[in-house]
Amino acid sequence: MHLIKISIGVIIIALALNFFLLPHDIASAGVGAIGHLLEIHLSVNSIYTLWVINLFMLLLTYLLLDKQIFSKIFLGSLLFPIYLKLIPTSPVLFSHIASLIIGSALFSLGVFYLYKSNSSNGGITIPPIILERYFKIPVYRGLLLTNLVIIFLNFYILRPLDGLFATVSILIMSVAMKLYTAIDSKLMEREGKSIGESNHKSS
Structure with a gap:
């Protein structure tokens, strides 16, 4: 079951990259964007960059997070380069702006889905988990902080x-990550109230 959930999240991220962002050279989304930028700049195959970064982040995960999270992130880190390679890089939309908006929101959805499963596709989506665990920094802020390196590489x-x-x-x-988190909190709160009312009626 965990493998299916992780695969769904990783596929959503790979679709956001290969169908919306990377075909328009919008290199904003995580380790996939770093691989794309270094491939342009250094002619290094992006898949090799993904593996190197993911292995380093896995080491941090093993050292700083618990073993259960490590096992889930390990799967996501292995599957992400595979799905990114299997899914063709082909623009679904010709509009640069529409691709930017949809691709960015879709990428965040995939990351959020993985975070909900205590997993990640590896790369720079791991530091926000560590920042939240040790410094209580919300995931959406941690993701923004770690993406500063991508902004620098783009310029x-x-x-x-x-x-x-x-x-x-x-x-x-x-913003999308913050929105998904708020919606999820509301749904969880509503679900908790429903369970509480159900238990109260049954008693």
Whole structure:
């Protein structure tokens, strides 16, 4: 069951990247964006970059988080480069702005889905989990902080306009993550009230 949930989250992220963001050179989303940027700049296959970063983040996970979370993140880290390779990089929309908005929101949905399962697709989605665990920084803020490195790489490797698009995309991801978290909290609260009322009636 965990494998299915993790696969769904990873596939959502891979679809956001390969169908909406990367075809338009919007390199804003996590380790996949870093791989894309380094492939452009250094002609290094992005899959190799993904593996190296994910292995390093797995080491941090093993050292700083519990073993159950490590096992789930381990699966996501292994599956992500595979799905990213299997799903073709092909634009679904020709509109740059629409692709930016939809791709950013979809990427955040995949990350949120994995976080709900105490998992991750690896890469820079792991530091927010560590920041929340040790410093009580909300995940959406931690994701924004860790994405600053991507903003820097965009301005350094691509055009200033591409850097601006990446910045807007990351802001959309942060807002979307905050929105998903708020909706989830409301649903959990409503579910808790329903269970409480049901138990009260049965007693």
